[in-house]
Amino acid sequence: MSKVLGAVKVGIADLNVVEHPGSISTIGLGSCVGVVIYDEQIRIAGLVHVMLPDSSIAKTEDFKQGKFADTGIATLIEMMLQKNAKKSRMKAKIAGGAQMFTNQSGKDTIRIGPRNIDAVKEVLTEHNIPLLAEDVGGNKGRTIEFSTESLLLKVRTIQQGEQFI
Amino acid sequence: MNHPFDYTAIHKDVLKEIANIGAGNAATSLSEMLNQPVHMKTPVVHVVSFDEMMERAGGKEEVQAAIHVELQGRLKGSMFFVIDPAEAEEFVGLLTGNKNLSLIEGDSFAISAFMELGNILTGSYVRALSDFTNLEIHQSVPSVAIDMLGAMLTAGLIEISQVSDHAIMIETVFSDETSEKNPLQGHFILLPDPEAFQQIFEVLGVADHE
Numbered sequence: 001m002s003k004v005l006g007a008v009k010v011g012i013a014d015l016n017v018v019e020h021p022g023s024i025s026t027i028g029l030g031s032c033v034g035v036v037i038y039d040e041q042i043r044i045a046g047l048v049h050v051m052l053p054d055s056s057i058a059k060t061e062d063f064k065q066g067k068f069a070d071t072g073i074a075t076l077i078e079m080m081l082q083k084n085a086k087k088s089r090m091k092a093k094i095a096g097g098a099q100m101f102t103n104q105s106g107k108d109t110i111r112i113g114p115r116n117i118d119a120v121k122e123v124l125t126e127h128n129i130p131l132l133a134e135d136v137g138g139n140k141g142r143t144i145e146f147s148t149e150s151l152l153l154k155v156r157t158i159q160q161g162e163q164f165i
Numbered sequence: 166m167n168h169p170f171d172y173t174a175i176h177k178d179v180l181k182e183i184a185n186i187g188a189g190n191a192a193t194s195l196s197e198m199l200n201q202p203v204h205m206k207t208p209v210v211h212v213v214s215f216d217e218m219m220e221r222a223g224g225k226e227e228v229q230a231a232i233h234v235e236l237q238g239r240l241k242g243s244m245f246f247v248i249d250p251a252e253a254e255e256f257v258g259l260l261t262g263n264k265n266l267s268l269i270e271g272d273s274f275a276i277s278a279f280m281e282l283g284n285i286l287t288g289s290y291v292r293a294l295s296d297f298t299n300l301e302i303h304q305s306v307p308s309v310a311i312d313m314l315g316a317m318l319t320a321g322l323i324e325i326s327q328v329s330d331h332a333i334m335i336e337t338v339f340s341d342e343t344s345e346k347n348p349l350q351g352h353f354i355l356l357p358d359p360e361a362f363q364q365i366f367e368v369l370g371v372a373d374h375e
Contacts, residue, residue: 012215012319013330028225028315031323051215051319051326059328059359067326100317101233101308112323141316143226158228158312 007145008047010034013067015048015076017083018148025145029096031113033069033120033136036093036146036153037076037129039085043148046080048072050096052112053119069119077127090129093153093165094120095144097136113137133165176362177210179369180335183294184208188337188353190293191286198285199259201341208337215322218334222247222354225315230268232283233320234307236291239300240364242357243321244290246283250311252350253279269311276309283307290353298368321356328359 008018010026018024020043026034029049038045048066055068065075077087097117117136124131135142135155143156152164185208196203211221219225230253232246248256250269257278258264266275284307295302310317325332335355357365366372 012219012315013326014216028219028313028319030313030316030319032319051322057327064330067330098316100310100312100320139310141313143313 010047010049010066012049013051013064013072015046015066015072015079017044017046017076017079019044019083020148023145023147023149025143027143029142029144030098030100031096031116033094033096033113033116034142034144035069035073035076035120035124036144037073037080037090038092038146038148038151039080039089040091040151041086041089042084044080044083044085045146045148046076047144047146048076050116050120053115069116069123073120073123073127077129087127087129090127092124092129092131093133093146094124094131095135095142095153095155095165098138098140098142100139100141102139135163135165175371176366179366179371180210180333180362181208183297183365184210184335184337184353184355186297187290187294187355188339191289191353192339194285194289195282195339198282199256199341204340206338206340208335211334211336212331213334214331215319215326218322218332219315219318221334221336222318222352223314225313227314228312229314229317230279230309230311231314231317232280232287232307232309233317234283234287234291235305236302236357236361237305238295238302240294240298240302240357240361241324242355242361243324244287244304244356245318245321245354246286246351247314247317247354248351253311256282256351280307280309283309286353290355298365300364300368318354321354324358325356332356333362 008024024047033050066072097113145154192205230250236242268275337353340350
């Protein structure tokens with residue numbers, strides 16, 4: 001989680017921040033949701049790769065903050081504030097939350113993608129961060145990259161190629 | 166600290182042996198289906214972060230064909246059979262005798278044939294696992310996807326990720342030896358749920374790992 005310019009890659013259950021003119025990306029979102037939060041004025045953006053809806057289901061005390069929607073988004077906001085972003089200027093774009101397989105039946109795994117989407121939206125609302133764009137649901141994997149230059153989120157899928165939201 | 170993966174070499178060996186028996190049985194089934202020898206590599210057991218797991222399996226963005234089943238009953242977890250889409254198509258061609266079916270383009274007959282292949286392979290693996298551990302294990306109906314590996318494999322991490330930032334990945338690679346220049350290759354990835362390990366170690370008499 002260092003200060004990096006250029007292209008920052010975020011792993012699973014991880015989070016990071018990039019400054020202008022860099023971009024930030026995460027690869028292969030399935031049921032996970034990639035949440036991008038940015039401050040248009042000072043052009044910094046953060047991304048968290050959320051795996052699970054809520055930290056209340058964590059069975060350990062020690063976990064990667066980025067894993068859950070609530071802790072991940074809160075930690076990302078904190079990191080951005082430390083880089084002089086203003087919460088009142090923050091906006092969000094999200095992608096992911098698919099259901100890759102149709103056979104999943106366990107009670108926790110069922111609909112994990114849609115549950116992640118709902119949780120992310122709820123947490124963003126709690127923080128009063130407007131959600132400007134989304135590409136969520138379905139049954140496709142997504143790779144996303146946000147540019148602090150264009151403020152667009154590039155979403156790549158196998159079937160549909162690239163689109164910008 | 167009661168770390169879920171605080172195991173010794175013996176425990177890893179037990180998991181390898183389980184994979185050996187399970188995948189061995191699946192390899193036999195595959196060999197019978199294809200009517201040609203199938204080679205199985207020694208299983209490997211990795212304790213890995215989620216990102217490392219995707220790298221080991223071939224890379225998050227790598228497009229692969231995967232069959233996913235959930236293990237249910239006394240041993241829970243996820244199992245994947247992962248194969249290059251073009252190779253999956255070759256398998257489908259060998260199985261159906263029809264080389265013109267396109268799995269990648271979503272031909273429904275090709276998908277059912279691939280799903281059936283998956284059903285037989287995972288079924289043989291699970292049956293051997295169940296016999297060896299004497300635990301009652303069933304598998305869900307299989308489901309097929311052709312997409313980015315990272316997006317697909319996270320479906321097997323939902324349970325474990327509530328307990329840990331790491332997973333135990335039990336991997337076995339298969340290949341079809343006959344065509345030397347371009348052997349068919351597929352791998353099995355078994356991701357037991359956290360409580361499954363204790364279950365396995367208890368029934369096999371290596372539970373105490375203090």
